[in-house]
Amino acid sequence: MPHAIQTTDELFQALQENDERPYGRTRTVTAEELVDAAEQFEEPVPLVHALLELQEAYTYGSEPRKSPVVFARLLTLFDERPEVFDERLRHMVFWRFKWVGHALRQLPEIPLASLRQWLTEMRDRYEKAGLGLQPYYGQAYQLAAHVGEDTTLAYELWAGRSRTRLSDCEACEICERALFHLAAGDDERALRTWEPVLNGKESCQEEPARSLSYALLPLLRTGAADRARELHLAGYRGCRRNPSMSGEVGRHLEFCALTGNEARGLELLAENRNLFDEVDSPLDQLDFLTGVEVLLQRVEHLGHGELPATGYTGRTWTVSGLRAEVRGRADDLAARFDARNGTSTHTDRRGTRLGRAPLLDTLELTLRPRSLDDVAPAAPVAAPASRTTTAVPESLPELILRARKLEEEGHPEAQVCFARLRTLVAAHDYAHPDDPAVGPLVRLRADLLADEANQAGNKDDFAEAAALHEEAAALYEDAAEPGHAAVARACALLATAQIPAQHAAGAEARAAELTGVHASLVRLHEETTGLAPGHEARLLRLRATALGLRLQTTGSKEHVEPVFAETDLVQAFATRHDLAGQLSGALMLRASTHALSGDLPAAVTGVDALLDRLRAHGPAWHLPRTLGLRGRLQLALRDPEAAHADLTEALRRAADWPADTVDTTRLHGDLAEACMHLGRPGDALQHLTRSAEADLRRGNRIDAFCTYSNAAQLSLDLDRVEDCIALLDSLLAEPDVAAGELDDRLTAQLRLTRARALRAGEDVKAATAEFAALAAESAGWDDDPGSHAMIAAETAVLLGESGEFGPAREAADQAIAAHARDPRYELLSNCLRELARLQAQQQGAEGLADARAFLADAGRIADEARAAGHEPRGRSLDSALAYEHGRVSAYAGAYEDALAALEKALALLGEPGPQDDRAGEWAECVRLAGAVEGLYLERPAPALVRLDAAVSHLTAQGHTEETQPLTSLAARLRDEE
Known part of the structure; x- marks a missing residue:
């Protein structure tokens, strides 16, 4: 307790505050202290209330040993001073006989004879008080079910009797009846019995969470897996x-x-x-x-x-x-x-x-399905074998030579061979083959480093890739392999230019850097003699790639032709030497260059030709990436159906190859976009989560959590509230997130979406707590006051919905202060108008002054917006404010003020024209003005003139749907005349 309680008023206030706390140790300890405080007063009523609160805390805080002790004190007071128990307190005493029976059943140290004796005590007291015995028979049945006796008779004696005021609530009794049928093996009857609770028609303190947990397996056994999934998500959150x-x-x-x-x-x-x-x-x-x-x-x-x-x-x-x-x-x-x-x-x-x-073997419970392998401690995992993988050679020389051959072809299965070699070379007893065809150990170590570098580059870890390529180049030189060394140094140059830190200087500086990289690559190419065709083709590709990156950076037309010139060189060289992989890469770069230059039809033509070639001549592992590009081009050309077909085929073909061969993260992301365009948001949601999972497997946690955040927002937009909350709960429980190691703003975004989902799920208490916590944290975001304004504004409205207008005012003031540094005109205006409406609606005339203070702040926001030349995306701030003045005054009973404000709003809006999207807003303003004038000011004649004129105007302008509320109000006014 914050201070010693001196008066009964202070005690009752403290009891009320404790009643609002969640059940648990804090509430229980406080309740114990309040009983001690109540004992200082001579009158027994405060002690009765304190004991009732303490018993409730013990009961719902899972402390059954203490609940009967407290009730014994209450019963003694009831017997000694019955006059202090009014009808409500008397009802609570008899109600809680059942609580004691429930507590005693939970304690194996209490003899069965004592449980039966307590039931007899309950029956005797109910009979003496003239109360119906259905609650007693309910307790007798529950004891029989607990013990494992034949419950048939006990069930009939209870369920066959009429309910009384002291019977368990309807939801609890439904659960007990359903459990009886469940114990008898009748799943379908149990589920029919449960239906009013499962569909939300009946509820209480423990329901529907209790029933939902019991209904899960019967639902599965009767084939209702989707319903079971839905109830699992909702029910788990409740318990x-x-x-x-x-x-x-x-x-x-x-x-x-x-x-x-x-x-x-x-x-x-x-x-x-x-x-x-x-x-x-x-x-x-x-x-x-x-x-x-x-x-x-x-x-x-x-x-x-x-x-x-x-x-x-x-x-x-x-x-x-x-x-x-x-x-x-x-x-x-x-x-x-x-x-x-x-x-x-x-x-x-x-x-x-x-x-x-x-x-069931599998039932996808959440938007983030995970296997036991996913929760195992992180460990290096070899690239998975593909469906087309041939057996890895057992002979070490054969394995080395095969790995090099596959790597030269660009074949993805080279990773499998190198993974096996990496394990062998790391062993303490490794003996390198004495074989001229294999070459020295230093050459193999260089190969392994180059493979690691390529994998790092595929994961966009360009700094690591650059370092590994440089190290490989040095080893290749030691092994007298100048061609391999040149390629490794060229790869290092290009990787260095892609390190994110290098981009900070801006597009022009990066373009200049890439120009320099290209010049270095050309020089390296020209200075390296005796290159094998494969090495020369790779150097030509790297030169072209550098210029392609420059075009991607600048988008400048002058940078287009140099890329085409380099790709022509690669294409001609690869054709001459029959290097299918390099030719495919050149054609892919050429198509991408057309796309970057804005010539999408030429890009599609190029990709189509490449696809024909790949299907006829290979390499087959280039098909998924090429189909992915075609899908993205179709999205840009606004043909989502064709895009969906291409991207789906790309994913299907990607499954033929090891996991890192194709960027499935991007394929799933693009498919999500295609699905949204096709009006299939549920499929889009699935692809977003798959994209995030792929990023997680690659170690890209920030990207993965950003995608998951988008998926959570989409699930909320689709009103899949429980899916959204379950996904976010899973993400926020991740060790690095819980430890604050993830980007703090990204974590805040996840929590904000969760708070909104809780609000949508009508868990107002949890939503308010999360919003308040976020508002407090975001107050320190000096670099982002606009986000703080948004969070504080949402917090204020939620507090207002809960009737906590003092804290709501404080949160609104925080939002206004943040808005002053980073204006959010519409956000703040909407927040303040809504707070005014809520206060007037909940408090009437008593809240009018504070409501108008909110509107005065909204008026200043509108003035600022007008002075800044801000164009609102939706309603005019001034007309919306005038309308809210009218509504607030109407709620408070100031009807003349309300009508004047609504007249102003109508003047600001003006009569809508045929294509005017403000027709609905104007009609609503007319309707409210008609209601205030005709019903509350009792002037039906002018109100009818107003309504009839508005109906005629709207009808003439083609807005017939908007006339419905007006004609209904007019008919009501005529009936009352």
């Missing part, structure tokens, strides 16, 4: 990290294990690490731990027992180690309950859950 719902979390973990989502299960387990230590209820522990064990058992069965797992604090766990620990604890708990109950029910139920086979 995660909540000690009083640990059993529900356990069932979600079990669901993951039985649908091929073991990796997500481990992720959720890590998110709920607090449940290992914070759950005080033995029955909830048993339920949770059994779900955990189902997951760990499955992961271990799949051969991943050594994966790290999150478990009890104080030590590091593997999946196998944690499973053994969990199994021991859960077996002991089940045995204790069975010993208390005299049955084997809990051991049998555990055995049933642990014995279930997976219900």
Whole structure:
């Protein structure tokens, strides 16, 4: 407590504040302190309220041992001083008999006879008070189900009786009835019973989260996998990290294990690490731990027992180690309950859950599907074999020669050979072949370095690529291989020019640098004698590439022809020496140059010719990249259907080759764009996530998270709120994100999207907390006040929706201050007008002054915008402000002021013309003016004149749809006359 409580008013205020806290240790400790404070007052009512709050904190904070003790004190007060219990307090006392029954069932140390004695006490007191016994029979049924007795009679005695005021809520009773049918093996009847809860018609403190967790497996068994997926996302968010719902979390973990989502299960387990230590209820522990064990058992069965797992604090766990620990604890708990109950029910139920086979091989639960390999500790992985890969030669000389031959052809499977060679050479017992055809070890080491350099370049790590190429060049010189050395030095030159830090000086400086690189390449080419055709062709390609990069940098027309001239040289040389790969590369560069110069038809013609050649003569591994270029060209030509076909074929052909051969990241990204143009946003979302996953595999985490951020926003735009939240929760739980190692603005963007999704999902409390935290953090973004203005403005509106207008005013003031440094006219005007509307709507005349203060600020923003020549993208700020003045005054009962403001808004808008997109806004303004004048000021005649004239005008201008609300209001006014 912030200070010692001196009065009962202060106590009740503190109780109210504590009631708004989430359940957990903070709320519970405060409730304990408030009971101590209440005991100082002579009157018992404050103590009753404090004890009720403490029992609630224990009950929903998963501390069942303490709840009955508190209730005993309440019952003593009730017996000794019944007059202090008004009807509401009396109702709460009788209601909480059920809470005690629930608490006692969770404690195996409480004898079964004591549980039955408590039920007798409940029945006696209900009968004495003249209360219906349906709640008692509900408790008797739940005890029978817990013990494992035949529940048929107990169920009928409960379910067949009429509900009373003290019955459990409708949602809870629906869940109990459904569980009865589920225990009888009737999945379909259970699901029919659950339907009002599953579809959101019935809910309470624990529902629908409790029912959703139980319904997951029946849905799978009845073939409703998509519904199960949907309810998993919604239900898990309702129970995660909540000690009083640990059993529900356990069932979600079990669901993951039985649908091929073991990796997500481990992720959720890590998110709920607090449940290992914070759950005080033995029955909830048993339920949770059994779900955990189902997951760990499955992961271990799949051969991943050594994966790290999150478990009890104080030590590091593997999946196998944690499973053994969990199994021991859960077996002991089940045995204790069975010993208390005299049955084997809990051991049998555990055995049933642990014995279930997976219900589906795969069910994509989230937008970020991951396998157990994805969550394993990072380790170097060899390039995967392709479907066309031939066996790697066993003979070391053959392997070396094959790797070089494939590399000379540019064949992607050279990586597989070099990966094998890298492993062999690193071994302590490696013996290099004494074979003139293979050459010295220094030559092989140079080959390996060159291969590493190429891989680094493919990942855009140009600094690393440049360094490795230079090192390779030196070794090639030591091996007396001047041609290879020249190519390596040329690659180093080009890689150095592409290092991001080199770009800081701007396009002109970079263009000059690339011009210099080209000159150096030409000089290197001319000074190196005795070049083999393959080396000479590569040097020619590198020269052309340097000029292509220069054109890409500047877009200048004068830089087009030099590229064509160089590609002509490559094309002629490659044709003369039958170098298919170099010829393909030259034709690809030529088509790209046409595209960069703006001649898209010529680019498509060039690509088509290249595709014909590749299909006829190869190399086949160039097809995916070429099809990808054609797809991008078709997008630029606004033919998304053709683009989609090309890009889809590119992805299909890319699967024939090792993973790094083709930039599938870009292919998926381009396909996402094509899908959006085709009106297939769901497919676009899938391609965005695949693109991000490909970037992650390549180690490009920033790019991957940017793409994931776009995917999250798209899922939110598609109203796939739970998908959006689940994706962002997964991303924000990544170790480098949680540790603050990712770009802080990118992390903030992820959190902002999540906050918006929470708001869209009507989790206003969580959304407000996240917005407030982001507003506080962004206040320090001196380099980006505009973003702070946006976040603070959204925070202010959300606070206003919750009725917290003091904090909303503070957040709005922050937004206004940030706006002064980086103007956001429409954003601020919209925020301030909305706050005014909310305050007037919620507080009426009492809030009018503060609402008008918001509008005064909005008026100053409109004046600033007008002075700055700002053109709003949507509504006129002045007409929107006048309309809001009218609406705010109407909410506050100042009807004459409201009508005057609306008249001003109509004058500012002017009557709409035939193609005027302001017709709807004008009609709404007329409607509100008519309502204020005709209904509230009771002047129907002029109101009807206004409405009829507006209807006639709108009809004449072709805006018939906008007349509907006006004619409805006019009919109402005529009826009332």
